[in-house]
Amino acid sequence: MIDLQNLRKEYTNNLVAVKGLSLKLERGDIFGFIGPNGAGKTTTIKMLATLLRPTSGRAFIDGIDVTREPEKVRGIIGYMPDNFGVYDDIKVWEYLDFFAAAYKIPRNKRPQIIDDVLELTDLTGKKDAYVEELSRGMKQRLCLAKTLVHEPQVLLLDEPASGLDPRARIEIKELLRELKAMGKTIIISSHILPELADFCNKIGIIEQGEMIVSGDVGEIMRQVTGGQVLDLRVVEEDLEACLQHLERLGSVRAARVVDRDIKVEYVGEPELTHEVLSALVGAGIRVKAFTEERTNLEDIFMKVTRGVVS
Amino acid sequence: MREPNPVLIREWRVRMRGRRTRWFILAWLLWLSGAALQAYSGWLPGAGAGSDVPTELTAHLISRSLFQTLISIQLLGAVLLAPILTAGSVTEEVERGGYEHLILSGLSGSEYVLGRFAGALGVFVLLVLLSSPVLGLVFFFGSVSPEQLLAASLLIVSFGVLALGCGSLASSLFRTSPAAIIGAYAIQAAFFLLLWASRFPLAAAFPADTADWTPFHDLMSPMEAVGSGEVAVYLLAAPALPVWVICVTLMLSAVLAVSVARDRIPQWDGCGTARSQLLTTLWGLWLWVGFVGPPIHTLSWRLPLPEEAADLVLIPIGACLCCVGAAVGMLPPFTEPAAPGSGHFLTRAFGFGLVGILSAGAITSVTCVLEHPLGADWSQRWVFPAVLASSGLAILCRMTRGVIRSRGNPIVALQQTAKPSDRSARP
Numbered sequence: 069m070i071d072l073q074n075l076r077k078e079y080t081n082n083l084v085a086v087k088g089l090s091l092k093l094e095r096g097d098i099f100g101f102i103g104p105n106g107a108g109k110t111t112t113i114k115m116l117a118t119l120l121r122p123t124s125g126r127a128f129i130d131g132i133d134v135t136r137e138p139e140k141v142r143g144i145i146g147y148m149p150d151n152f153g154v155y156d157d158i159k160v161w162e163y164l165d166f167f168a169a170a171y172k173i174p175r176n177k178r179p180q181i182i183d184d185v186l187e188l189t190d191l192t193g194k195k196d197a198y199v200e201e202l203s204r205g206m207k208q209r210l211c212l213a214k215t216l217v218h219e220p221q222v223l224l225l226d227e228p229a230s231g232l233d234p235r236a237r238i239e240i241k242e243l244l245r246e247l248k249a250m251g252k253t254i255i256i257s258s259h260i261l262p263e264l265a266d267f268c269n270k271i272g273i274i275e276q277g278e279m280i281v282s283g284d285v286g287e288i289m290r291q292v293t294g295g296q297v298l299d300l301r302v303v304e305e306d307l308e309a310c311l312q313h314l315e316r317l318g319s320v321r322a323a324r325v326v327d328r329d330i331k332v333e334y335v336g337e338p339e340l341t342h343e344v345l346s347a348l349v350g351a352g353i354r355v356k357a358f359t360e361e362r363t364n365l366e367d368i369f370m371k372v373t374r375g376v377v378s
Numbered sequence: 379m380r381e382p383n384p385v386l387i388r389e390w391r392v393r394m395r396g397r398r399t400r401w402f403i404l405a406w407l408l409w410l411s412g413a414a415l416q417a418y419s420g421w422l423p424g425a426g427a428g429s430d431v432p433t434e435l436t437a438h439l440i441s442r443s444l445f446q447t448l449i450s451i452q453l454l455g456a457v458l459l460a461p462i463l464t465a466g467s468v469t470e471e472v473e474r475g476g477y478e479h480l481i482l483s484g485l486s487g488s489e490y491v492l493g494r495f496a497g498a499l500g501v502f503v504l505l506v507l508l509s510s511p512v513l514g515l516v517f518f519f520g521s522v523s524p525e526q527l528l529a530a531s532l533l534i535v536s537f538g539v540l541a542l543g544c545g546s547l548a549s550s551l552f553r554t555s556p557a558a559i560i561g562a563y564a565i566q567a568a569f570f571l572l573l574w575a576s577r578f579p580l581a582a583a584f585p586a587d588t589a590d591w592t593p594f595h596d597l598m599s600p601m602e603a604v605g606s607g608e609v610a611v612y613l614l615a616a617p618a619l620p621v622w623v624i625c626v627t628l629m630l631s632a633v634l635a636v637s638v639a640r641d642r643i644p645q646w647d648g649c650g651t652a653r654s655q656l657l658t659t660l661w662g663l664w665l666w667v668g669f670v671g672p673p674i675h676t677l678s679w680r681l682p683l684p685e686e687a688a689d690l691v692l693i694p695i696g697a698c699l700c701c702v703g704a705a706v707g708m709l710p711p712f713t714e715p716a717a718p719g720s721g722h723f724l725t726r727a728f729g730f731g732l733v734g735i736l737s738a739g740a741i742t743s744v745t746c747v748l749e750h751p752l753g754a755d756w757s758q759r760w761v762f763p764a765v766l767a768s769s770g771l772a773i774l775c776r777m778t779r780g781v782i783r784s785r786g787n788p789i790v791a792l793q794q795t796a797k798p799s800d801r802s803a804r805p
């Protein structure tokens with residue numbers, strides 16, 4: 069659905085904001101684009117949104133070249149900029165009506181579409197309110213509503229949750245989950261990781277214009293930590309025996325005790341983690357709990373950008 | 379059926395309902411009425427101006443002074459306030475962050491600029507219409523005919539249209555609204571300077587018997603001083619242009635300004651399209667042929683120069699004006715978000731303002747030189763270098779702009795050095 073090939077952007081002041089980015093996303097992917105401020109996220113997203121011309125390299129959305137046929141691309145993308153803006157003195161529905169009209173949606177279809185997006189963004193009750201009366205979180209959702217009026221297949225969201233309070237963040241997250249369920253392909257950028265942790269299936273970490281890692285969340289975890297982390301809890305007395313036993317297993321690189329749990333660095337086949345458990349149980353070790361530790365984006369982020377971010 | 383322009387509908391909804399518009403109209407009417415009252419009170423018995431017994435003559439004078447005051451204020455309003463209505467049309471959208479959405483929605487530059495222009499024009503015409511009851515006061519005192527009032531109102535609308543056009547153009551040239559407003563005034567001033575230098579008989583726009591006291595008369599008087607009386611002769615001898623010619627002139631200029639603005643609506647970080655360059659060149663040429671050429675040419679017979687030599691002066695100035703037009707068309711639009719302190723705006727304002735003022739100044743000085751023939755060799759020595767220097771400066775402006783821009787953005791440069799270049803930490 070989205071294909072970036074060696075995308076590069078040099079600004080007129082000789083600053084290279086994006087240095088040869090490549091990326092491939094399938095339909096329905098939710099891609100978390102993570103990087104510190106000034107890493108080049110906005111620049112990349114703007115190039116995809118046909119708002120900036122890449123210095124070199126190519127980008128395709130649904131097989132359409134963004135520089136060759138920007139008009140076609142514009143019809144299938146919804147872009148939400150980081151500095152969202154709304155006008156004063158205009159009502160919520162008028163605001164959406166204006167953008168729907170700008171997208172050349174026929175007049176008789178507009179009321180239905182406006183009701184739909186208001187429903188989706190949970191703003192139905194604010195239909196006749198003035199935009200300036202909305203809270204910041206509502207404005208953000210209204211901004212998202214406006215990017216949805218033409219039913220885009222691809223959403224490019226630049227820091228959609230920045231500057232919001234926790235409650236508004238959760239509301240945005242829920243909205244994004246709904247969009248995910250609708251099968252939209254989404255690129256969402258952020259410099260804060262927990263924001264993206266839950267609903268992305270792919271992430272990319274960009275830093276100083278270069279994609280350091282990108283791909284499946286679990287895969288990246290394996291790349292970075294060299295494997296998966298298993299969480300074990302055994303009966304106190306069996307702790308020593310368990311550690312010794314684990315060290316003998318070929319699929320385990322290391323095991324260490326954190327609090328009273330054992331963290332196991334597993335480097336074997338991802339589908340065969342249960343073999344570790346059966347081996348331990350077979351050796352008579354009383355296992356109380358055995359879990360695959362959830363991929364922790366924050367860990368990845370800190371590991372990858374160590375020494376560069378802070 | 380064709381759908382109405384969405385921008386115009388939005389403008390209509392926002393502006394007509396807006397509290398700001400209502401207060402603005404109220405303030406305007408209060409000011410107008412106050413001025414009328416003040417002009418009238420000067421004639422009241424005991425004020426010392428008129429005689430205690432109102433006569434036909436005082437009524438005549440009152441009506442004239444009322445007319446003069448009200449028309450002057452409206453003209454001032456057109457010239458000073460109208461540019462503000464459109465100067466924000468592009469920049470405001472950029473500042474509010476809605477601009478990118480408009481590009482993405484596929485709304486065309488024409489739709490956008492024309493929608494904003496039409497919305498602003500609506501407000502302006504509404505203002506003029508709402509003022510008409512106050513203006514109608516003059517009829518109580520006779521001596522001003524309805525046709526005269528209508529002609530004056532038409533002229534005010536034309537000036538308003540020109541001012542709105544200047545606002546639109548400035549909005550597509552500058553990065554921020556305040557800059558665009560100043561830019562709009564500068565463009566307008568350059569235009570009037572051009573008219574003034576060409577001694578375009580603006581005063582003739584007014585009915586013959588009122589021409590001697592129209593606001594334009596004051597506008598023209600500095601030229602009279604320069605021309606040591608001879609200009610007055612020229613002015614009087616100038617064929618009185620009918621009001622409609624002047625209205626059409628002003629409106630055509632506005633149309634050209636708006637179409638250039640429309641073509642300059644930035645979509646990609648490129649330069650103005652060939653069409654807008656052609657249009658601006660034509661604009662310069664047209665102003666030249668229409669306004670500047672004839673008076674200079676008329677004067678040339680007074681010079682101890684052969685007629686061909688005078689034409690030799692005309693051609694480089696015309697070319698210079700065309701260069702100005704083309705330069706405006708070539709200015710790159712601003713798609714990339716404003717990098718703070720890039721100096722982009724400053725150099726652009728500087729370059730554009732300088733080019734406009736220089737060319738207008740060049741024309742003025744040339745006409746003055748022609749007016750005061752200090753001997754054939756004197757004008758020959760100065761006119762040509764002056765023309766050459768002004769075109770040279772115009773080119774230099776474009777170059778300095780490039781130089782200052784390439785020197786880059788100090789803030790970005792700072793960020794670059796602040797970032798650690800060490801990336802051995804990366805796994």
Ligand SMILES: Nc1ncnc2c1ncn2[C@@H]1O[C@H](COP(=O)(O)OP(=O)(O)O)[C@@H](O)[C@H]1O
Nearest residue numbers: 079083085105106107108109110111714715717
């Ligand atoms: N219009 C511009 N002109 C020059 N440099 C820019 C411009 N926009 C952004 N930059 C620079 O490009 C780099 C990347 O910026 P950006 O893409 O906005 O980063 P992010 O969105 O990841 O915070 C930054 O160093 C920024 O200063």
Ligand SMILES: [Mg+2]
Nearest residue numbers: 109110150226
């Ligand atoms: Mg950003």
